[in-house]
Amino acid sequence: MNKLLITADHVITKPTDQPIDQGAVLVEGGRIAAVGRAAELDTAVDAGVTRLSCPGATVLPGLIDCHVHLAFDASADPLRAVAHADPTELAAAMATRAEQLLASGVTTVRDLGDRDALTVTLRAAIEAGTAIGPRILAATTPLTSRGGHCGFLGGEVTTDDDIRAGIARNAAAGADLIKVMASGGALTPTGPRMWEAQFTARQLRLIVEEATRHGLAVAAHAHGTDVIAHCVDAGVRTIEHCSWRTAEGIGYDPEIARRMVENDIAVCRCVSGDWQLFRRQLGAERADAISETIRRMREDGVRFIAGTDAGVPGAAFGDYVGMLDFFATLGFGRCEVLDMATTGAAHALGLTDTGALTTGMRADLIVTDGNPLTDPTALRRIRHVFAAGRRAPALPPEGTEQPG
Template sequence: MNKVLITADRVIVGPSDQVTVDGAVLVESGKVAVVGAASDLEAAVEAGVPRLRYPGATVMPGMTDCHVHLAFDAGRDPIGAVAKADPAELSTAMADRAAQMLAAGVTTVRDLGDRDALTVALRASIDSGAKVGPRIIAATAPLTSPGGHCGFLGGEVSTEDDIRAQIARNVAAGADLIKVMASGGALTPGGPRMWEAQFTPGQLRLIVQEAERHGLGVAAHAHGSQTIAHCVAAGVRTIEHCSWRTAMGIVHDPTVVRHMVENDVSVCRCVSGDWRQFLDQMGPERAKEMVAVILEMREAGVRFIAGTDAGVPGAHFGDYVGMLEFFASLGFTHPEILDMATVNAAHALRLADTGALAPGRRADLIIVDGDPLTDLDALRRIRHVFTAGRPVSGSRETLADSRERD
């Protein structure tokens, strides 16, 4: 479909405070050509161009999940599922998970750790049209300390030469960014604890410098309060988790938060759809402390971006909206939340061609029943998904159904 005019009750242009009521989007050759009032575009666009009309619906930019692991299966033993899997079978499973995300309205995913650069191969298959899936931004093997968090993915380093060599290997494999496990994590038995540093401040600076030398940014997995400070000082682009943990509990540093804002460091809290159970497991006092820190960062102006950590235990690939509902429960407004999933995510990932519906940008867009600016559950009522202007098969209704509404 080279050219199509899509009309709906509203078009969220992006940011989410920019809405065209009774709006339309003209898609041409995989890109957004024009956005405007439906009456104007209906009159201006040639009669032979297909019209897709969606009464009661909203057209908006496709959403981004800034933190996924397509190689993981969301089961109880993700390490075993990755480390022991046959490469061909794992590749097939990853393609299925990517398709699940696209069907949920996620048109871009940032994969922050896989095995054998399998995400790069999947990215190529999707880009060529051989497979259907979201746009993939791939980190390949994350850098970690020997025996450290997610060392089973093949990115263990100890010396400065190791760091340079691993980054070079990732670049050669086709990485779009570098991921560093700056602190420990809960997923890897026997590794450093979540608040313990895996790299020195000097090593973190080297990682950022080497990545920049190759034209890449750095995403840092960082739970520990001191590690978060070191990552911000080193110049990473995003902090993943950012839970401000110490051996004594949650302790955040307002000075570091201010530096995040000043240096345009975005935060991906990595919240999955099972967040209610997670809060229960934390206990009321720790949960209250965690929420308070998030709200203080928000008040300070930290840019939050949407990410589910899909693939780790309990974080399922089809439940993107559950993560957004966590932020709604904290009092984030719906426009704020939609921006986390669209324009803020695109800014943090340095994607100038997506995140909003504007002339010249990729036609990554979704059509949902209702108005997500007032009802986040509308994001579960996906009617159509377009990726680079291509309609995704398996949407809730066919394109013919939409034309019949004329």
């Protein structure tokens, strides 16, 4: 099998661990074969093994985007574009967006709503090596109420039998998880308002139970405070957006947050890279209130994971790092932010083979100029990206690579 020894000034095995100075990672067959000091591994590895020397750089786990929509084009009206797109043209556009994500250092994405299970087809092409992109966890068609949020994707359900059939259909199509639109959403103004429930508490429990029967976890789109409570009680794995909306404004409930922590439910707040545009659109007062709620959740122990909602208006596929910068402005430390994007995200998504650089894990890793733990801009200077040991060919080979 082909082997590659990557050496750099620093190796971050996981954000909470002490970095290895003058470290190295040995990649073999798409997996990490060894991690340690460069001098020791260089001596231990056969001289014929290819070396990739990256002076001034840091090797760290590949980034995880826990919330994207590859079928959306980030335009002002992405829903219309998806609804009327030719399937072949849409599939080609999705493949391009996947390449953009990989080039930005994202080696795993969780797609939370597409059309015709196109993400499953793209996932298979990437795994086979016929397409370039990150690992994809696909939710396929989200469950929504009749006339509800993103109903145009084909997941409208009303009765219990509808729910069971919808989940079975997604599972048969190859879904990795189930997405439920538990509340209304901004992209569907004709449906329920953002804080309003689209399913009863009993129906949400049924959705989780039925998904579990198929071996699938549930990600819940939930804005309303009451809806968030129902999702927590139902046992979803992650809550998307989690904005604590009520008809009167924001209604944060620390007791619900406590139950989220107790049940190991993570929050994907879904912040686009251009978060400053988001602030301007909301207005300073509302934006500040949302930021303060995030701080309160953090103080109460709620675990955040990184997600950009790429594909919705203004959320480009190539600016993952801007989202991390947003959390840094709220007081999240560099180590904490990186954990949201790697180890913590992998845990929340139920992935045990990525999110860290340890022996036996998938070789999902990036090489950056500088050290992201000390330099906030380092993640914008990516030299190399590897997904399952495959080097992203679109990136310029700025390291020096030569046979040993």
